[in-house]
Amino acid sequence: MYIVTVGGGKVGYYLARSLIEEGHEVLIVERDAAKCARLRDELGVDVLEGDGCEATTLAEAGAARANAVIAVTGDDEDNLVVCQVAKHKFNVARTIARINNPKNQRIFHTLGIDVAVSSTELILSHIKQLLPAQSLLHLLTLHNVGVSFVELELPPNSPAIGRPLRELGIPDDCILPLVVRGGAQAIIPNGNTTLQAGDQVIAVSAEASDDTLRRILCG
Amino acid sequence: MRIVIMGCGRTGAYLAKTLAGEGHQVTVIDRTSAAFKRLGDDFTGELVMGTGIDEDVLHRAGIEHADVFVAVTDGDNTNVMAAQVARQIFGVRRVICRVYDPLREEIYRNLGLETICPTLLGASRIQEILSQ
Numbered sequence: 001m002y003i004v005t006v007g008g009g010k011v012g013y014y015l016a017r018s019l020i021e022e023g024h025e026v027l028i029v030e031r032d033a034a035k036c037a038r039l040r041d042e043l044g045v046d047v048l049e050g051d052g053c054e055a056t057t058l059a060e061a062g063a064a065r066a067n068a069v070i071a072v073t074g075d076d077e078d079n080l081v082v083c084q085v086a087k088h089k090f091n092v093a094r095t096i097a098r099i100n101n102p103k104n105q106r107i108f109h110t111l112g113i114d115v116a117v118s119s120t121e122l123i124l125s126h127i128k129q130l131l132p133a134q135s136l137l138h139l140l141t142l143h144n145v146g147v148s149f150v151e152l153e154l155p156p157n158s159p160a161i162g163r164p165l166r167e168l169g170i171p172d173d174c175i176l177p178l179v180v181r182g183g184a185q186a187i188i189p190n191g192n193t194t195l196q197a198g199d200q201v202i203a204v205s206a207e208a209s210d211d212t213l214r215r216i217l218c219g
Numbered sequence: 220m221r222i223v224i225m226g227c228g229r230t231g232a233y234l235a236k237t238l239a240g241e242g243h244q245v246t247v248i249d250r251t252s253a254a255f256k257r258l259g260d261d262f263t264g265e266l267v268m269g270t271g272i273d274e275d276v277l278h279r280a281g282i283e284h285a286d287v288f289v290a291v292t293d294g295d296n297t298n299v300m301a302a303q304v305a306r307q308i309f310g311v312r313r314v315i316c317r318v319y320d321p322l323r324e325e326i327y328r329n330l331g332l333e334t335i336c337p338t339l340l341g342a343s344r345i346q347e348i349l350s351q
Contacts, residue, residue, distance in 0.1 A: 053295070053296055053320075053323070054320065054322065054323070055322040055323065055326065056322065075296070076272060076300070077272050077294065077296040077297045077299075077300040077301075078296050080296070080299075080300050081295070081296040081299060081300070081323070084299075084326070084330070085323070085326055088326055088329070088330060089326055101273065103273075103274050103275070104272075104274075106308075107274065107304055107308060110307055110308060111303050111307065
């Protein structure tokens with residue numbers, strides 16, 4: 001794929017390196033001349049010095065033939081404009097923006113950006129994964145359809161232990177596709193399956209039913 | 220009318236003072252408190268410190284009840300982002316946004332924003348004077 005990335009800071013540097021290693025054709029757009037020189041020297045990558053928010057720069061970068069444009073500067077407003085110009089002026093199929101303020105995720109989605117990645121939110125979710133107190137972990141949330149993939153571990157006092165799943169009153173907009181027992185055994189559950197303490201349950205759930213599901217399985 | 224103005228530079232401050240003088244309820248947003256000095260001591264409107272691309276800051280400025288939102292910071296991208304948030308997230312009916320870069324202005328005008336490009340206005344006025 002031909003990928004144009006805008007922003008040659010740390011995120012831009014490592015992103016370009018990974019994309020090149022995966023065999024993609026990459027061009028980095030960066031405003032700062034010194035950063036451009038460093039990227040050229042260290043990565044041997046194509047670098048265009050300029051402002052990626054400007055249509056003329058994106059035209060020069062060949063945005064019209066790019067499969068994806070990825071904006072990873074440190075400013076959310078700049079990343080938004082890069083993606084919107086790429087999409088509306090050059091019809092780029094896939095626009096991806098880094099966001100710094102996690103609250104902007106919803107805004108970016110509403111404003112037509114295909115994917116918004118929040119490093120803050122990613123770090124937060126990793127930290128939550130490490131905290132035992134957090135009983136329900138969001139693995140993936142598809143905001144556009146209001147569905148989450150969640151993982152939870154059944155505590156010893158769970159009201160769900162020892163009863164078949166069909167008796168638990170799980171909401172219609174939740175399904176449990178997988179239970180991992182003892183960290184090793186994968187169980188594809190059905191209505192007759194009974195859960196045990198320590199079971200890791202993967203659920204697909206409408207966001208609105210997260211809390212109900214948590215109550216049923218974790219108490 | 221309830222008017223929220225983002226950016227208290229020369230344009231924002233002048234506009235805020237004029238509109239407040241006409242009896243409108245004006246709130247001004249800026250990142251620095253020093254900018255508010257431009258409004259003078261007799262300014263009757265409200266002041267909110269913060270960046271207008273932050274939902275919480277717009278909320279503090281009472282964006283939900285605003286009839287008009289004007290984005291006139293010195294950053295084109297900040298202006299177009301805040302303008303879109305005001306219009307599409309908060310449903311403000313009248314949103315006016317300054318964009319210096321003519322190419323970017325054209326893109327956002329086509330996307331339905333009410334934009335003003337001082338670069339083009341200035342250049343065409345000079346042309347006009349020269350042709351007289």
